Each structure stands twice: as C-alpha cells, then as structure tokens.
Amino acid sequence: MSILTTLDPRRTPAPAADPGVAVRLSGVTKRFGGGAVVLDDVSLTVGDGEFVCLLGASGCGKSTLLNLVAGLDAPTAGTIAVPGGRAALMFQESALLPWLTASQNVELALRLRGVGRRERRSRAGELLALVRLEGAGAKRVHELSGGMRQRVAMARALAQEAGVLLMDEPFAALDAITRDVLHEELVRLRASQALTVVFVTHNVREAVRLGDRVVLLSSRPGRIAREYDIAIGSPRRIESPEVARLSVEITDDLRAEIRRHGGQP
Amino acid sequence: MTTAPVSPHDDLASLEAGLDALEAPVEPRPSPLRKAFATTWPPAVAVALLLLAWELAYRAGLEPTYALPSPADVGLVLLEQLQDGTLPAAIGTSVTRGGLGFVVAVLVGTPLGLLVGRVRAVRRGIGPVLSGLQSLPSVAWVPAAIIFFGLGEGAIYAVVLLGAVPSVANGMVTGIDQVPPLFLRVGRVLGARGLSSARHVLLPAVLPAYLGGLRQGWAFSWRSLMAAELIVSSPELGLGLGQLLDQGRLLNDMSLVFAGILGILVVGIAVELCLFAPLERRVLRRRGLLVGR
Numbered sequence: 001m002s003i004l005t006t007l008d009p010r011r012t013p014a015p016a017a018d019p020g021v022a023v024r025l026s027g028v029t030k031r032f033g034g035g036a037v038v039l040d041d042v043s044l045t046v047g048d049g050e051f052v053c054l055l056g057a058s059g060c061g062k063s064t065l066l067n068l069v070a071g072l073d074a075p076t077a078g079t080i081a082v083p084g085g086r087a088a089l090m091f092q093e094s095a096l097l098p099w100l101t102a103s104q105n106v107e108l109a110l111r112l113r114g115v116g117r118r119e120r121r122s123r124a125g126e127l128l129a130l131v132r133l134e135g136a137g138a139k140r141v142h143e144l145s146g147g148m149r150q151r152v153a154m155a156r157a158l159a160q161e162a163g164v165l166l167m168d169e170p171f172a173a174l175d176a177i178t179r180d181v182l183h184e185e186l187v188r189l190r191a192s193q194a195l196t197v198v199f200v201t202h203n204v205r206e207a208v209r210l211g212d213r214v215v216l217l218s219s220r221p222g223r224i225a226r227e228y229d230i231a232i233g234s235p236r237r238i239e240s241p242e243v244a245r246l247s248v249e250i251t252d253d254l255r256a257e258i259r260r261h262g263g264q265p
Numbered sequence: 266m267t268t269a270p271v272s273p274h275d276d277l278a279s280l281e282a283g284l285d286a287l288e289a290p291v292e293p294r295p296s297p298l299r300k301a302f303a304t305t306w307p308p309a310v311a312v313a314l315l316l317l318a319w320e321l322a323y324r325a326g327l328e329p330t331y332a333l334p335s336p337a338d339v340g341l342v343l344l345e346q347l348q349d350g351t352l353p354a355a356i357g358t359s360v361t362r363g364g365l366g367f368v369v370a371v372l373v374g375t376p377l378g379l380l381v382g383r384v385r386a387v388r389r390g391i392g393p394v395l396s397g398l399q400s401l402p403s404v405a406w407v408p409a410a411i412i413f414f415g416l417g418e419g420a421i422y423a424v425v426l427l428g429a430v431p432s433v434a435n436g437m438v439t440g441i442d443q444v445p446p447l448f449l450r451v452g453r454v455l456g457a458r459g460l461s462s463a464r465h466v467l468l469p470a471v472l473p474a475y476l477g478g479l480r481q482g483w484a485f486s487w488r489s490l491m492a493a494e495l496i497v498s499s500p501e502l503g504l505g506l507g508q509l510l511d512q513g514r515l516l517n518d519m520s521l522v523f524a525g526i527l528g529i530l531v532v533g534i535a536v537e538l539c540l541f542a543p544l545e546r547r548v549l550r551r552r553g554l555l556v557g558r
Contacts, residue, residue, distance in 0.1 A: 070454055089454045095447050098552040099469045108465060112456040132281050142553020145288030147281075160455065181284055184277050 021083055022048045022164045022196040023069055028078035030064055038064050040221035041078070046164065051190060051197045053211035055204060055250065057258050061222030062200040066166045069198065084163015084196075092169045094149035096141045102152045103128060103137030109159035127155040130193075131185065147178035151185065158189075164196045171206070180238060183209055187234070204247045204254065209238045214250060218257045225257055334520045342520035343527065351509070356528055359490060359505035362418075363532075366425030367486040374430040374482065378437025378475075392438070395431050403428030403489035407496050417502065421493040428489030429482040436478010440471030473548055480541040487533055506532075 023046040030039040038061040046052050054062050067073045068080055070089040096105045106124040115123065128137050131151040141149060150170055157165055171179040187210065190197060201207050207214045211230050218225040228250060232242045295303075316336050322328075323335040330338075346352035380387050381395060406427045410420040444467060452466035494507020502508070506528050513521035549555040 072450060072453060086456075091447065091451070093447065095451045097448060097451070097466070097469070099472070099548075109455045112461060112465070132278055133285075136285075140551060140553060143290060145285060145290065147288060148285055156455075178284060178288070181277070181280055185281065188277065 020048050021081075022046045022050065023087075023198065024079075024081045024083075025065075025069070026079050026081075028065075028068065028075045028080060030061065030068060030073070031076050037221040039068075039075075040223050042222065042224055043078075044215065044224065046196060046198055049194050049196055051195075051199065051210060051212045053207035053214045054198065054200045054217060055202065055207045055214055055254065056217035056222065057202065057219050057254065059219040059222070060217035061219075062202075062217060063168055065222070066168050066198065066200055069164070070166055082163055086160060086162040087164045087166050088157040088160040088162040089166045090150075090153050090157050090168065090170045092172050094141070094146070094153045096149055096152055096156070098141045100141075101137060102133065102139050102141070102144065102148075105141070105152055106156045106159050109156045113160065123159065124155075127158055128152070130158065130189065131155045145178075146174050147182055150174065150182060154186075154189070158193065164198060167197060167199045169201055170199075172201070172203070179206075183238065186210065187236075204251050205238055205243060208232075208243045208246050208250065209236055216250060216253055216257070219261065226253055331517060331519060334523070339520045339523040339527075342518075343524040346521070346524055351504070352524065352528055355504050355506050355509045355525075356532060358503040359494065359507065359529075360532060362421060362494075362505060363425065363483075363487050363490045366422055366490065367429060367483050369422070370426050370429035370482055370486060371433055371479065373426065374433025374478075375437060375475075377430065378434035378441075378478070381434060382438045382441030388438075395434055395438070398427070398431040399435055402492075403485065404492040404496075406489075407493055410493070411497060416497055416499045420497050421490065424493040425486050425489045429486040432485045433478050433482040436475050436481065437471065439478070440474030441467070443474055444470040473545070473552070473554070476541070476545050476548060480537075480545065483536060483541065484533070487529075487536075491529060 023044070025042055025044045028039055028042045029037060031037045042065065044052075054065065056062055064073070066089060068075050069082065070087045072089075096102070097108070100108065103121075103124045106127050107120045110120040110123055125134070125137060128134055131154050133148060133151055133155070136144065136148065136152075141152075144152065153170070171182050174182065183206070186197075189195065197210075199207070199210060208230055214228045214230060216225045216227070217223065228246065230246065232240065232246070236243060319336050323330075323333055327333065343352070377391075377395075381392055382388070403424055406424045407420070410423040410427075414420040414423055448466055448470050449462070452462045457465050490505070491507045491510075494505040495511050498508045498511055504512075506525055509528070510522055510525040513519070513525055546555060
C-alpha cells in the first residue's frame with residue numbers, strides 16, 4: 001500500500017510514469033476505524049484534461065473519495081496516484097477565510113506554495129480576472145454573494161496549479177439561476193485552462209450537463225456501479241433534450257441502486 | 266443536434282455582472298454623526314436622571330449628610346482630589362499595577378491556553394481546574410497572598426494574576442474549540458502544515474474569542490486589583506485607588522469614597538471604550554459579523 005498523493009508544495013511533480021493520466025485509483029478501499037467499509041475496491045482512471053462526474057446517493061463515499069485523492073486521508077487498501085503531484089479541492093461551502101479579502105484568499109494559496117510577494121499580488125489579480133471578479137479583490141467574504149464566493153474559491157483552487165481540480169458539490173448551496181451561470185463559467189474555464197476535473201454531485205442533470213464521463217457509485221459500500229460516456233457536443237445546456245434523455249436513463253439506474261437498500265427485491 | 270443557442274463569452278460576462286450586482290449583499294451604512302448621537306444620548310439621559318434622583322434623595326434628607334452627601338459635595342471633593350494630585354496619582358499607581366498585571370497575565374495565559382487547547386493530555390489535566398478557577402472570586406486569594414508574600418506589591422500582583430490568567434487562557438481554549446474544522450481542512454488542502462497552519466489558519470480563526478478572553482482578563486485584573494488594594498495597604502506601599510477607598514472609609518468620608526469609586530469606574534469604562542470595544546468591533550466587522558452596527 002502506498003500513497004503517491006501529496007500536498008507538499010515543495011515536492012516536484014513525479015515524472016509522468018503514466019502518460020496522459022491525471023488520477024489513477026487502483027483497488028481503493030476505505031474503512032474508518034473498525035467500522036463499515038465506505039469505499040470498496042474502487043478503480044478509476046481520470047485522463048489529463050478529462051471532466052469526470054461522480055454521482056451517487058447518500059453513503060456512496062463520494063466525499064471520502066475526494067478526500068483520499070486530495071491527500072486529506074489515507075486509503076485502507078489500494079493505491080492512489082496523482083502524477084501531477086497535487087490536487088486542489090473545492091468544497092460545497094466556499095470555505096473562504098473570512099478574515100481575508102477575496103484577493104488575500106487567493107494570495108494565501110500562492111504564498112503557501114512559496115510564491116514571492118509581488119508575484120502573488122499580480123497573479124491573484126489575474127486569477128480573479130479569470131473568474132471575472134476584477135475589481136472585487138478588496139472585498140471581504142461577507143460582501144460577496146454566494147456565486148461570487150464560489151468563483152473566488154475557484155480562483156484560489158486554480159492558484160494551486162494542481163494537476164487535478166476536485167470539486168465536492170461546489171454548487172449545491174446556490175440558487176438555480178446562479179448555479180446555471182456557474183456551470184457555464186466552469187465549462188469555459190475548463191476549456192481555456194485545460195483543467196482536469198473530478199466533480200462530485202448528487203444532481204444527475206448537473207453531472208450530465210458538465211461531464212465527459214459520469215461514474216455512478218452504489219452506496220454502502222461505495223462501489224462503481226456503472227459508467228456513462230457523455231457524447232453530447234457543446235454547447236450543452238441543462239435544458240437540452242439530450243441532457244434530459246440521458247438524465248432519465250441514469251436516474252433510473254440510480255433509483256435501482258437505491259432500491260436495493262430498501263430490503264425488498 | 267443542438268437546440269441551445271450559442272452563448273458568446275460577452276453574454277456570459279454581462280450575465281455574471283448583472284447577477285453579481287443583484288446578489289451582492291447591501292450593507293446599510295448610517296452616517297457616523299447620527300450613529301454617535303444615537304449611542305451617546307441614552308446613557309447621558311440615564312446618568313442625568315440618576316444624578317437628579319440622588320439630589321432629590323439628598324434634599325429629602327433620607328439619610329444623614331455624612332452617609333449621603335450631595336452630588337455637589339462629591340463633585341467638590343473630586344475636584345479637590347484632582348487638583349492636589351492625589352486622585353491622578355492614585356489612578357496612575359493603580360493603572361500601572363493593573364496594566365502590568367494584565368500584560369503578565371496575557372503572557373502567561375496565552376501559551377497556557379494554546380497548550381490546553383491543543384494538547385489533549387494537558388486539557389484533561391488542567392482544563393477543569395482552569396474553568397473552575399474562573400468562578401473563584403479573586404478576593405479569596407488575598408489572605409493566602411498576604412501570608413505568602415507579606416503586605417507588599419508581590420501579594421497584589423499574585424491576586425491580579427490569579428484573577429486574570431484563567432480568563433485569558435479560557436478565551437484561547439474557547440477560540441480553539443470553535444474553529445470550524447472546514448477552515449483547518451482548507452488550510453491543509455492549500456498546503457499549510459504545522460507552524461504555517463497555526464499562523465495562517467488557527468490563530469486568525471481564534472482571534473475573536475481570544476479578544477473576548479483578553480477583555481474579560483482585563484476586567485478580572487482590574488477587579489482583583491481593587492480587592493487586593495483595599496486589603497493590602499501599608500505606608501510603604503504606593504497609594505492606589507483601592508487604598509484611597511480604604512482611607513475614605515477610615516476617615517468616614519463618604520465623599521472621598523464616592524470619588525474613589527468614580528475613579529475606578531472611569532478607568533474601567535475608559536479602557537473598555539478606548540481599547541477593547543474598538544478592537545473587537547474592527548475584528549468582527551472585517552469578518553462580517555457586525556453588519557449594520
């Protein structure tokens with residue numbers, strides 16, 4: 001058992017033994033203490049530049065999986081490789097530090113990577129402009145709307161220049177209008193910055209709207225139940241009939257997974 | 266097949282700009298003059314009413330004059346004490362003692378709080394003692410301090426420290442307990458470890474509760490100091506406000522006692538208004554915890 005993930009900013013990225021691979025999980029199992037198995041033998045490969053959505057009901061271990069890839073926790077068995085060296089993680093709540101301004105939040109990520117003061121400031125400005133928040137850098141967290149906070153959090157995640165961006169239900173707490181706009185923003189950023197994204201959600205339409213691939217997880221223990229390649233061209237919208245059609249199919253599978261836990265065949 | 270219309274980037278940018286403008290929270294900002302007026306007049310009226318009631322009670326002759334002097338008598342004594350320098354000197358002595366005691370209490374209480382907050386074994390051992398000590402009135406320490414240190418500054422400082430250190434330490438412990446785990450996780454994701462995590466995440470997150478502890482620590486230092494000064498007095502010892510009170514009692518001079526009490530009150534209020542209140546307000550406002558106030 002070895003953990004190849006690391007968050008240490010001083011560590012140089014491992015030479016790409018796995019060309020074209022951003023994250024590789026092999027036989028990952030996780031149980032907490034002596035408790036039940038949360039993740040059971042999960043093997044998943046995410047290619048460079050790929051957008052993978054992990055979908056599942058409660059108890060499927062989605063968040064646990066992200067924590068493992070982010071290096072916040074270690075797997076009980078199996079290996080996790082992030083050839084790019086690091087993973088950035090975005091949470092459901094923006095998790096911006098309230099004693100810092102928007103710009104300082106982004107700068108902190110740079111600072112902890114050892115970027116010099118002057119460069120930090122200009123780089124933070126660029127990143128905020130990238131999420132179209134130029135001019136909001138001096139604002140405190142409480143002066144920003146929920147959508148703006150998540151964009152600052154996105155800029156902060158980008159500041160980590162990690163090999164992969166992990167997103168843990170980042171838009172779940174937003175209203176539908178803002179969420180829709182942020183979907184579009186994420187798709188745009190992903191294309192312009194060549195991001196690799198692992199996106200956890202319990203929203204089927206959101207998964208189909210965003211992902212190149214949707215991975216359906218079963219619950220208790222979390223296992224990969226099925227994968228779907230989303231071959232819908234861009235631009236995609238959450239209202240597109242193709243998105244709706246595939247969402248119906250995936251929802252049926254998801255419900256079948258959930259029914260297995262009800263005690264009836 | 267695409268039914269969705271192509272949405273150019275400019276469209277998204279203007280959409281986001283509109284959404285941001287609609288959703289950004291709007292903070293009401295009352296004018297500073299009006300705010301100052303609104304906060305000053307209620308206490309001013311209350312004090313005026315209190316003085317009026319006092320004057321009326323005096324005129325009604327409810328108590329003999331030596332027990333209940335008139336506000337004007339007290340004012341005269343106050344003026345006299347101010348002019349001959351007794352009261353300023355007493356305030357100076359007490360503030361120096363209280364301030365020094367408070368600073369030492371902060372220097373001791375802060376690392377103690379960090380230790381109790383972060384090290385489980387220490388918390389199990391000292392934690393309950395520390396919160397227990399907080400509910401012990403510090404006057405209770407005075408006899409022990411006199412026996413141990415004799416009638417001197419040592420006894421006074423011992424009482425002040427025993428009163429203030431638990432407050433400062435407990436503020437720190439409370440702050441550490443209240444740090445949202447999410448912040449610590451964010452710090453780890455961003456690469457903060459050990460010292461850098463403490464500097465960039467833990468300590469800033471603790472700050473509001475720690476400030477509360479400091480504020481309470483100061484109040485406890487000041488109260489403990491007065492208790493100690495009232496009892497620990499000797500000719501060699503500098504005359505503090507507490508000793509001035511005791512002098513007033515010995516001379517059966519109620520006006521002097523009132524003047525001393527006013528001195529104690531004024532120092533307490535001044536430190537609160539000039540130091541802790543603005544500091545706390547600033548920290549809370551920056552974090553959006555004081556919107557519109």
